[in-house]
Amino acid sequence: MAAGPNPKEAVCVTGANGFIGSWLVRTLLENGYTNIHASIYPGSDPTHLFSLPGANSPSVNLQIYEADILDSSAVAKAVDGCQGVFHVASPCSLEDPKDPDKELVRPAVQGTLNVLEAARAAKVRRVVITSSISAIVPNPNWNPETNGAFDETSWTDLEYCKSRQKWYPVSKTMAEKTAWEFAEKHGMDVVAINPATCLGPLLQPNLNASCAVLLQLLQGSKGTQEYHWLGAVHVKDVAKAQILLLESPAASGRYLCTNGIYQFGNFAETVSQLFPQYPVHRFTGETQPGLVSCKDAAKRLIELGLIFTPVEEAVRETVESLQAKGFLKQQQQPSES
């Protein structure tokens, strides 16, 4: 990891008690950050953050700020006094929204604008935006023969998603585009990370959407993740990458964060081999038609020094965590004979 500013800057994390947010707070503490503004949805539970290693150390000031991301003055209070901001909060669910604009698009887009506006007012040095592969795919205009594997130059096709009622990619794409427009207009230092499906132990009490994808697969789901898949990444690698992007002076633009690009069907095969006791569906044919596989798809992060955790380790740790938290029943391993 690149050497950071010394002493470490005060930082704000939005969505700090969610799956990625909690891992980011944990990793910031491990990396010597002592002044952390943890911004959470009003009334939601941040207790687990205070069980993280180092959170209660006398030198650490982990402060909770209750802020709906749509409440600009509450967001401004959370950001004030920070030099770095990690914008992580955004609605993330496997359920189809009843009112896509209200439930997904507005919180993603206006929330991003509120964070950037607050960061500008507070003269924040850099904002790291948590975008997604859902701002990169689906993109039917990407020609695998001429363009090869997906990279940061691809943008999700909004009209294609809208016509198929795929509102999560719409929300993430519009939010990231809004961030770039705002950054350019105001000359702000913004960097975006675009993680694939994040797996790993759940630090938070509730089940998050990406770990639910693995849970459903273990329970026999035949869903292909056609529109929402490029690959998987350990959530601890995402947190490390977010900090790397705050600390690396030369970081700029978009950073795809995945341990490879491959079909969801191949992922299911890996899960099935690791956990044969669960009824994991065997997919035939391509789950992501035409997707070009690529091992080192996150070239830009690899060049910055990030080393990715093997996907098998991420799957194993997620399954153990889902079992320990009672989301997944233990099953006997079939006998070898």
Ligand SMILES: NC(=O)c1ccc[n+]([C@@H]2O[C@H](COP(=O)([O-])OP(=O)(O)OC[C@H]3O[C@@H](n4cnc5c(N)ncnc54)[C@H](OP(=O)(O)O)[C@@H]3O)[C@@H](O)[C@H]2O)c1
């Ligand atoms: N997990 C993945 O595979 C993945 C991949 C790529 C990108 N991402 C992005 O990473 C970020 C975090 O996702 P996650 O996986 O950690 O999901 P998560 O656990 O559901 O975290 C999302 C967080 O955003 C907060 N939030 C949502 N609406 C809010 C609002 N109006 N005001 C304040 N906070 C709000 C949620 O708070 P409450 O739950 O308390 O309401 C939660 O803490 C999101 O931006 C997501 O799009 C995730």
